[in-house]
Amino acid sequence: MALKETLQRKIDEARPRTKRLVEEFGKVVIDQVTIDQAIGGARDVRCLVTDISYLDPQEGIRFRGKTIPETFAALPKAPGSDYPTVESFWFFLLTGEIPTQTQVDEVLKEWKVRQQVPQHVFDVLRAMPRDSHPMAMLSVAMLALQKDSKFAHNYHKVNKTSAWEYVYEDAYDLVARIPVIAAFIYNLKYRDDKQVAIDPSLDMGANFARMIGQTEQYKDVARMYFVLHSDHESGNVSAHTTHLVHSALSDPYYSYSAGLNGLAGPLHGLANQEVLDWTLKFQEKYCKDVEPTKEMIRLALWETLNAGQVVPGYGHAVLRKTDPRYMAQREFCLKTPGLKDDPLFKLVSLIFEVAPGVLAEHGKAKNPWPNVDAQSGVIQWYYGVKEWDFYTVLFGVGRALGVMANITWDRALGYALERPKSVTTDMLEKWAHDGGRELGAKPVAAAAK
Numbered sequence: 001m002a003l004k005e006t007l008q009r010k011i012d013e014a015r016p017r018t019k020r021l022v023e024e025f026g027k028v029v030i031d032q033v034t035i036d037q038a039i040g041g042a043r044d045v046r047c048l049v050t051d052i053s054y055l056d057p058q059e060g061i062r063f064r065g066k067t068i069p070e071t072f073a074a075l076p077k078a079p080g081s082d083y084p085t086v087e088s089f090w091f092f093l094l095t096g097e098i099p100t101q102t103q104v105d106e107v108l109k110e111w112k113v114r115q116q117v118p119q120h121v122f123d124v125l126r127a128m129p130r131d132s133h134p135m136a137m138l139s140v141a142m143l144a145l146q147k148d149s150k151f152a153h154n155y156h157k158v159n160k161t162s163a164w165e166y167v168y169e170d171a172y173d174l175v176a177r178i179p180v181i182a183a184f185i186y187n188l189k190y191r192d193d194k195q196v197a198i199d200p201s202l203d204m205g206a207n208f209a210r211m212i213g214q215t216e217q218y219k220d221v222a223r224m225y226f227v228l229h230s231d232h233e234s235g236n237v238s239a240h241t242t243h244l245v246h247s248a249l250s251d252p253y254y255s256y257s258a259g260l261n262g263l264a265g266p267l268h269g270l271a272n273q274e275v276l277d278w279t280l281k282f283q284e285k286y287c288k289d290v291e292p293t294k295e296m297i298r299l300a301l302w303e304t305l306n307a308g309q310v311v312p313g314y315g316h317a318v319l320r321k322t323d324p325r326y327m328a329q330r331e332f333c334l335k336t337p338g339l340k341d342d343p344l345f346k347l348v349s350l351i352f353e354v355a356p357g358v359l360a361e362h363g364k365a366k367n368p369w370p371n372v373d374a375q376s377g378v379i380q381w382y383y384g385v386k387e388w389d390f391y392t393v394l395f396g397v398g399r400a401l402g403v404m405a406n407i408t409w410d411r412a413l414g415y416a417l418e419r420p421k422s423v424t425t426d427m428l429e430k431w432a433h434d435g436g437r438e439l440g441a442k443p444v445a446a447a448a449k
């Protein structure tokens with residue numbers, strides 16, 4: 001059964017479950033909100049639903065119920081590779097089913113049709129100042145694609161049951177086009193606009209590697225990287241923003257442009273660029289003629305903390321252990337000859353030995369362990385992708401898979417316009433004084449007095 005038919009079957013199975021939950025169990029309480037959660041970024045408040053992935057604080061991410069190693073093991077592999085194609089992962093994320101090789105071949109075929117990027121998108125990118133941040137370029141490219149949104153064009157023809165089909169169309173086009181656009185931005189900014197045509201015989205990861213002038217080995221780096229960065233349940237800034245904007249029925253291009261703008265923040269996806277910046281500055285300052293030591297790292301970390309800065313690549317809003325996405329990349333480094341002895345990898349490994357202790361001593365971060373961004377730049381650097389302001393674009397290519405699968409399902413299950421309620425500081429002070437807000441009571445203006 002092809003991807004769309006499989007998805008339709010899964011949607012038909014899922015819809016009655018959501019309907020029943022709302023109609024029969026809609027008033028069942030699943031969480032409460034405290035004042036520090038209201039002021040502190042809604043940490044841990046359970047008010048989003050997704051079946052695409054789940055993030056356990058101790059275990060880390062599961063895609064469709066599978067850990068990272070289980071996901072890599074279960075999916076059909078790219079020819080001659082230990083890693084699955086991104087296309088097979090797309091089938092899996094959308095449907096929750098492991099595709100057969102025939103189903104993967106169908107996606108590969110369709111992907112090649114959808115990956116054609118209209119010329120005007122390239123023209124828009126070329127018109128931007130060359131020193132624009134590549135994330136700004138990627139976000140603008142999403143907006144340039146918007147004029148051809150199938151969802152926007154058909155908005156007046158669809159109803160709540162059929163709307164998902166056009167989101168699916170745009171989502172599929174977007175995930176197929178975004179690596180081509182990312183490669184274009186890379187070549188435009190860093191390789192004198194020497195562009196490389198798509199090779200229609202290659203899967204997404206291999207094609208991306210070729211388009212940015214990379215080696216054979218980088219094909220697996222791309223496949224691994226895009227899968228690892230795809231999804232981290234719904235509450236992170238890029239996923240949540242995309243979901244929020246789409247909840248107004250803004251089409252997938254508007255929605256993902258917004259999501260990318262959130263990913264471009266240094267506390268989120270831009271942290272991978274920040275990690276490289278921090279590490280290279282450390283090398284420059286401390287290790288010009290000498291090998292780095294733990295003591296040097298300790299000093300440098302404290303300098304950062306004492307300056308009121310965060311240590312990039314460490315900490316997480318949900319995780320309370322080392323990010324398995326960090327470990328998956330670390331294992332890739334350890335099993336890759338050359339990379340495992342690379343000085344930058346060794347340095348990042350040494351930081352891994354020191355930073356959690358320093359952060360624990362500092363006493364603020366709830367999670368002193370490394371996240372995905374602490375490791376990803378090292379691999380890119382090793383393979384010659386040294387332009388570290390591009391690293392968040394790579395994240396954005398991967399993240400598109402998760403958020404596009406999510407908003408397809410948002411429409412399939414008819415999720416509502418997102419509109420949480422705000423309160424005033426006066427109200428919080430009154431409820432603090434009263435020992436809590438009397439639930440069921442209306443938060444009328446009088447409550448603020």
Ligand code: HAX
Nearest residue numbers: 267268269271310311312313314315316317364365366371
């Ligand atoms: N270095 C220094 N201080 C840190 C810290 C770090 N790596 N991580 C957390 N803290 C601080 C916070 O800034 C906060 O300080 P204040 O009380 O002064 O505001 C305190 O510790 C408590 O924070 P927390 O509850 O542990 O963490 P948050 O949920 O508030 O924030 C962040 C999570 C990821 C934003 C945070 O850990 C951080 O800034 N890390 C560094 C940047 C980074 O690596 N970001 C990428 C995260 C993964 C991701 O999204 N990838 O895209």
